[in-house]
Amino acid sequence: MNTMEKILENLDINSWVQNFNRSPLQENNPHESDAELIQIGEDNSHLLAITIDSVAEEITKGLYKDPFTMGWVTVMSNFSDLAAVGAKPLGIVVSVSIESTRSKAFCQNIAQGMSAACRKLGVFILGGDTNTTRTISLTGCAIGLVPQNKKVTRIGCKAGDFLFLSGCAGCGNAIALVHLAKLPEEYFPESSYRPIARIKEGQLIRNYATCCMDTSDGVIHTLDQLMRLNKKQFILNNNWDEILNPSASEICKSLNIPSWLLLAGVHGEFELCFTIHPKDISEFIQAAKKIDWDPVLIGEIKEGDGVKINNKDGLVAIDTAFIRNLSINASQNPQDYIKGLIDYASKLGI
Amino acid sequence: MNTMEKILENLDINSWVQNFNRSPLQENNPHESDAELIQIGEDNSHLLAITIDSVAEEITKGLYKDPFTMGWVTVMSNFSDLAAVGAKPLGIVVSVSIESTRSKAFCQNIAQGMSAACRKLGVFILGGDTNTTRTISLTGCAIGLVPQNKKVTRIGCKAGDFLFLSGCAGCGNAIALVHLAKLPEEYFPESSYRPIARIKEGQLIRNYATCCMDTSDGVIHTLDQLMRLNKKQFILNNNWDEILNPSASEICKSLNIPSWLLLAGVHGEFELCFTIHPKDISEFIQAAKKIDWDPVLIGEIKEGDGVKINNKDGLVAIDTAFIRNLSINASQNPQDYIKGLIDYASKLGI
Known part of the structure; x- marks a missing residue:
């Protein structure tokens, strides 16, 4: 069972919260x-x-x-x-x-x-x-x-809901990779990292979304947390060209690192990850168009458990608890953290 | 003229604020x-x-x-x-x-x-x-x-208003003195420093006060700021036995430091310093009694400028700008800060 307690960050939050009464x-x-x-x-x-x-x-x-x-x-x-x-x-x-x-x-x-x-x-x-x-x-x-x-919370998605990102992801982890791996600044200049909170889109999403969470800790972290809270299976498509920021992907290609790892690192960006019920899809897409916004369809919700990538050979289960906990377990050494993620992707074969 | 700009802390705040638009x-x-x-x-x-x-x-x-x-x-x-x-x-x-x-x-x-x-x-x-x-x-x-x-703000007092503290002061500076001067812990045990925010009293004060500010940076800092904002003269009585916390005063006596300096240090407590128009005094005092609260009358507001202590020989002007700025100018060395305050009190003769 993918419980909340398997994630070190959730345990840390719980250890604080247990001291406090709720309002x-x-x-x-x-x-x-x-x-x-x-x-x-x-x-x-x-x-x-x-x-x-x-x-x-x-x-x-x-x-x-x-x-x-x-x-x-x-x-x-x-x-x-x-x-x-x-x-x-x-x-x-x-x-x-x-x-x-x-x-x-x-x-x-x-x-x-x-x-x-x-x-x-x-x-x-x-x-x-x-x-x-x-x-x-x-x-x-x-x-x-x-x-x-x-109001929208992290809870409420149902099997059959479509999974969206408010925009392409990966910039946050790209800049982290460049700085932690001490790559030349021109790979991803810090001055090009100017993420924008999706305030306007959030006020549209609230009319349709069944759950929502931002990707500030990376997309995989977000999917993992939503999966645990909603007790559903989250399927992530592998349309990386649409999901990932092109400049960020370019860095991974030049370093020969699997580009989906841009979703796995803990330095995310500020996109919204949310779910829409099928009956609301067409109205939602139309409303988004009206504000010149093009949300990215990245997958779907099914009954079950876990986060899976829809790869060419079928569904590949991702050990999202390992990925999330690695960000804490290897937090003292950035090189260990990057290597840990690359080794995991290699083991997975995607 | 006692302008806001003579205080380093105000200048620092202004240097931040100048970058921002107001809502x-x-x-x-x-x-x-x-x-x-x-x-x-x-x-x-x-x-x-x-x-x-x-x-x-x-x-x-x-x-x-x-x-x-x-x-x-x-x-x-x-x-x-x-x-x-x-x-x-x-x-x-x-x-x-x-x-x-x-x-x-x-x-x-x-x-x-x-x-x-x-x-x-x-x-x-x-x-x-x-x-x-x-x-x-x-x-x-x-x-x-x-x-x-x-709503109550720091602005609004008039000449003739009475000046109050919500309770006796000096605990904050007493604990700072004990720790900075490396005195034995028993002078003022840290476990006895449990200041309480005056939430209940604030909700009563709002019916009467012409201005209010807390003493989190010390009473003299608070009086100085209110004086500059309101462009009035603030007269502080020398009824130190009522104004100062007895345990805090005791430390000063045993160290032969003027006890009013407990109001001058920058590590204040969380009392409210406020002013009441004479016509509202009796109703205010009655209302305070009803909630078992005994506010301390510490002085009065007059036309003019500056903060003065009503000493036995008459009014003594306090260079509150010097006192406030010393907390920044001598911030690198606690001993210099304490010595600076003691020297100033000695020069003043109170």
Whole structure:
């Protein structure tokens, strides 16, 4: 059985959560949605969506070197969580912890990255806090509103539902690969990594999706978590040319690494992964076209268990627990982590 | 002129804020309130109050050694900001960044400190995020609701208003003094430092106060900021026996340090500092009695400028800009900071 408890990250979250009482105003249980959903007001027509997300490990590990990227991703990662529950943003507050040795220009570049990301989404920074510490840690907390009858969580898909991504994936892991494997910067320049939270698409998805989660920890992580929460089988098609970002795929080809591993690494992007019931497909596709959006069909949901890739020789079961736990078990050594993923793909033969 | 720009902390905040556009939904300007006040919903009967606050420097500098204290203060510091705008809490989300070398027990103690603080206030942790980093940084983001016509900000006091604290002050600086000066723990045991955010009192204050700010950076810092924002003169009485926490005062006496310096250090507590118009005083005091609360009258507001202590020989002007900026100028060396404050008090002769 693919239970939640087989994933180290879920166990870590549970070890925190067990200490806390739940609010009677909270609609979601732990793990069940990308943002917390809280009842406000008396008419209860809208829920408040709130999420908190820090950008710290990505900086410590050298994935982001440009302060503009650090600020940009802090904003985008938080609004991506709001997008995944279908919320309309109210804004974001930020807490900046930074070394005293950093220059004013460095701090201004973080601020400009945050500001540019906000302008891109049409949202606002409402306030914040600054601290002097030994290492950089940037925390955002975004809030938004979602109509009570339109909220989307990670739970609700049924066998027969179609599986979508809001756009092609793999950029996040491409930039992680370039930095961790110390490849030349031109393979994937950091300045080209400017992911955009799918706020607008999330507000369309909420009218149709049976479940939704963002790919901030990579697509395989997302499929694994949705599979465990919904107790269904997730079939992933192998139309990699449509699923994967072309520049990211190019890196894998030149390094002779299976390109689907761009979905397996833990440094994801901020696409939405969601499911649509067959009866709603045509209306959903039409509505998406109207906002010039072309969601990517990546697979389907079946009764059963596990995540499988629909390969030319049939369905190949993926040990998604191994893949997810490797990101923690090999977290001290990036080379071990990359090698572990490549070895696993080689064993699988895809 | 005591302008906002004479304070290094205000300049630092301005250097961030200048990069950001303001939300049309936001009711407060930068510096003007302890929590951000955001319009929500169509009837606009309530504002959403939101604040973000990290506990990091206190840990790096060795002020808190017990993980329970770290968790407790993360919760209290955030709800104290909500208290200062008169908000009723909806809950808090937390982001925990911690070294990979820390034990499970250490993390559980942080969680238990957070949980105990929430139980004390009758509030809930709604969700969170965990990260592995090189140094501990605990960030909370608390949200609440305040009726539109009851909001309290840092602005609005008039000459003639009475100046209050929600309770006696000095505990925060006492524990900082003990740890920074490396005094024996029994002078002020860390386990006795369990400040409580004045949530209940904040919801009473909002019916009467003309301005309010919490003392999280120390009472003198708070008075200085309110003085600059309101362009009034703040007179502080010298009834130190009522104003200062007795255990905290005891430490100063035994070290032969002027006890009013417990108001001057930057490691404050979570009392509310607020002003009441004379016509509302008797009703306010009666209402406070009904909830078994005994606010401390500490001074009054006059036309003019500056913060002054009403000493036996008359009014003594305090160079509050020097005191506030010293906390940044001498931040690299705690001994210099403590000596700087003591030297200043000695020069002043009080």
